[in-house]
Amino acid sequence: MQVRVAGIVKESIVDGPGIRYVVFAQGCRHNCPGCHNPETHSFQGGYLIDISTIIQQIKGNPLLDGVTFSGGEPFEQALAFGELAEQVKNLGYHVMSYTGYTYEHLLKNKDTRKGWAKLLSLTDHLVDGKFELAKKSMRLKFRGSHNQRIIDIGQSMILKKIVQYEVL
Numbered sequence: 649m650q651v652r653v654a655g656i657v658k659e660s661i662v663d664g665p666g667i668r669y670v671v672f673a674q675g676c677r678h679n680c681p682g683c684h685n686p687e688t689h690s691f692q693g694g695y696l697i698d699i700s701t702i703i704q705q706i707k708g709n710p711l712l713d714g715v716t717f718s719g720g721e722p723f724e725q726a727l728a729f730g731e732l733a734e735q736v737k738n739l740g741y742h743v744m745s746y747t748g749y750t751y752e753h754l755l756k757n758k759d760t761r762k763g764w765a766k767l768l769s770l771t772d773h774l775v776d777g778k779f780e781l782a783k784k785s786m787r788l789k790f791r792g793s794h795n796q797r798i799i800d801i802g803q804s805m806i807l808k809k810i811v812q813y814e815v816l
């Protein structure tokens with residue numbers, strides 16, 4: 649299976665906890681004013697890469713703590729990112745995903761949008777919601793604006809309420 653990406657960063661310390669491999673999804677419909685990655689919006693842009701190639705690169709770096717899906721919008725390619733998340737989790741890595749959708753929207757539509765349920769269930773931490781320019785802050789860790797939350801998906805599903813991840 650292939651995924652369409654805008655790019656890949658093989659080591660990052662700004663896209664989630666620890667040292668992370670970051671896959672930037674190509675394609676996004678949210679059109680957030682002030683988006684930092686407008687080149688990722690087109691669904692024809694970027695390039696296709698085999699998930700097996702990504703997995704080989706991840707396996708080749710013993711320094712990694714986790715893998716982050718950024719955007720673009722990973723949930724527009726939820727089947728492919730779900731497959732990638734499954735293989736990443738099988739290797740024992742933490743998965744963090746960004747999305748312009750809210751967690752509530754993903755929950756409401758997870759049974760009708762292909763791959764959403766699987767990708768959501770394999771995500772450890774979800775950074776949700778559109779980037780809102782009026783709520784932008786440079787002080788926020790791993791987020792661009794105050795409306796975005798870092799949600800602990802496992803705990804949220806167990807407790808049936810939104811549990812936010814406390815960033816130190």
Ligand code: SF4
Pocket residue numbers: 676677678679680683684685686688719720721747748778779
């Ligand atoms: S969701 Fe992300 S990539 Fe998409 S428009 Fe908003 S900030 Fe840009």
